[in-house]
Structures are given as structure tokens and as C-alpha cells.
Amino acid sequence: MAFQIPKMATRSSANLPIAMVLLATGSLLWIRAALRTPGALDMTPSVDGCLTVGIVGVLLALLHGVTYPTALLSIAAPIALAQFLATGGSGFAFLPVLGIELTALGLFGLPLSRLPRRRPAVTAPVRSLSTAHPSPS
Secondary structure, X not given: OOOOOOOOOOEOOOHHHHHHHHHHHHHHHXXXXXXXXXXXXXXXXXXXXXXXXXXXXXXXXXXXXXXXXXXXXXXHXXXXXXXXXXXXXXXXXXXXXXXXXXXXXXXXXXHHOOOXXXXXXXXXXXXXXXXXXXXXX
16 A cells, blocks of 8 residues: 555635735735824724724624635625725725724735635535435334
């Protein structure tokens, strides 16, 4: 019997570039905001609520099996747009929150790029080749 090396599982490597871009962009946004205005990163209730909705919404989608790019496009993008509209388009209030959210979403994507891809769900019912065992009752 020869020793065989098991095949490596396919990794979802498409998540890594997305995560790196989000991490770099988010870090630059909130660092730039902190350097320009000292109070830009103050945790007010509105900032706390925006961060909670933006980050927890994507986490819940990921826990329910939504893929990382789909969660970003279907959950994070509409939430970011709503946050932008709620701040009245002012970059002073919006950019630090967006930067922190993008940094967190990028950090979520780093370990997700190392996880194996999910197998597709079974679409047809599984049929047995033999009859079922009769019930003892």
C-alpha cells in the first residue's frame, strides 16, 4: 500500500483580494478622518448604531451561508448607501464610519479566504436502492 497525500480542498481565494482592498481602503479612510478632525472617531449613538447595523448585518448573512461577495453587495452596500443618505452626504460624519466598517469587513474576509468552498446543496431527493426496514411496532 502506497501512502497517498490527500488532495487539498479548493479554497475560496476570490475573497482574499476583496478583503485586502476593503481592509486597505477602510484603514485609509478612518486614519485620514482621524488626522483631519480630532473628534471624527467619537462614538456617538448614531455612529454606534451605524457600525452595529453595518457589521452585524453582514455577519448574520455570512452565518446563514451567504457567500462573502454576495453579502457585501446585497447587505453592506445598501446599508452604506442608507448611512450616506442619513448623514446628508456630509463626509465628516460618513467617512469615519465607512472606514471602520470597511476595515471590519476586510478583516472578516481574511479568514474566509482560507476556508474551503461549500459544496452545492443536494437538489434532488436521495432514493434508497432497497426497501425500508419495517417498523418493530
